[in-house]
Amino acid sequence: MLFYGALIISLVSFSEAKIRPNNEIKVINGNDAQKGQFPWQVELMLETTDNNRIFCSGAIISHVWVLTSASCIQNANSISVSYGSNNSSDATTIESKSHIIYKNFNNDTLQNDIGLVELKSHIIFDETTQAxxxxxxxxxxxxxxxxxxxxxxxxxxxxxxxxxxxxxxxxxxxxxxxxxxxxxxxxxxxxxxxxxxxxxxxxxxxxxxxxxxxxxxxxxxxxxxxxxxxxxxxxxxxxxxxxxxxxxxxxxxxxxxxxx
Missing domain, CATH: 2.40.10.10 (Trypsin-like serine proteases)
Structure with missing residues (x-):
């Protein structure tokens, strides 16, 4: 899973357990998902304002909205959303129309780490794609x-x-x-x-x-x-x-x- 840009926060008295944010973080000791097992799961590919490319995840919550973290999309210049397959190379990709970050998101403590991505066109639901x-x-x-x-x-x-x-x-x-x-x-x-x-x-x-x-x-x-x-x-x-x-x-x- 995704951690990007290495925003690392020093927490006094918590020496090793400093925070590493989610837009840099895969699943450790996981199992292969089967086709249609997680039909809401999407992968986000972002081009950032400083010309980096990063990846993270999200969830389909309607035909045009994806729920993700603010720390994932906070520096996004453009966002592509891939869905409809457990294999990332076979997924369908759609571009974002806009994105919203919770107004009280704190980049230091990662409080209120929630964001939304609006898609340019509607996702069609089927056995591999659902909200x-x-x-x-x-x-x-x-x-x-x-x-x-x-x-x-x-x-x-x-x-x-x-x-x-x-x-x-x-x-x-x-x-x-x-x-x-x-x-x-x-x-x-x-x-x-x-x-x-x-x-x-x-x-x-x-x-x-x-x-x-x-x-x-x-x-x-x-x-x-x-x-x-x-x-x-x-x-x-x-x-x-x-x-x-x-x-x-x-x-x-x-x-x-x-x-x-």
């Missing part, structure tokens, strides 16, 4: 969730050409915010942040997975519960928690700015 429902519930700890992305499968390099071609996913559990705050700090892990972690196995998002949707009940009644935001700066294989923006905390903002 994801947005959860109204605040997810607690110990809940089984799923994260997927085309980012790196190991902490090998920040180069975009090391992304995986086949969409990867893992099932993982949420943890208590207090536990996550012990790693990243209470000023970062607030009530609008959700964290996941597997203490016995390194699993989760990595480079080029930023903005990826965190899904509850992915196989039965899929609900979008979080947007991948950041991980520890020392890499995805250090087995620190991964942090997400809570979807339910921003439902009114999403609805006020889209046709959802």
């Amino acid at each position: 994801i429902s947005l959860s109204e519930d605040v997810v607690g700890d110990g809940v089984n969730v799923t994260i997927a992305g085309w980012g790196h499968s190991k902490n090998d390099s920040d180069k975009n050409n090391n992304r995986t071609e086949i969409l990867q996913y893992v099932n993982i559990s949420t943890i208590k915010n207090s536990e996550c705050a012990e790693v990243f700090g209470r000023d970062v892990v607030t009530s609008t942040v959700l964290c996941t972690h597997n203490s016995s196995l390194v699993q989760g998002p990595c480079i080029n997975d930023g903005g990826a949707p965190l899904i509850m009940n992915a196989a039965t009644d899929p609900q979008h519960v979080g947007i991948f935001s950041f991980m520890g700066e020392n890499g995805c294989e250090k087995n620190y928690p991964a942090a997400y923006t809570r979807t339910a905390s921003y439902l009114d903002w999403i609805k006020n700015n889209t046709d959802v």
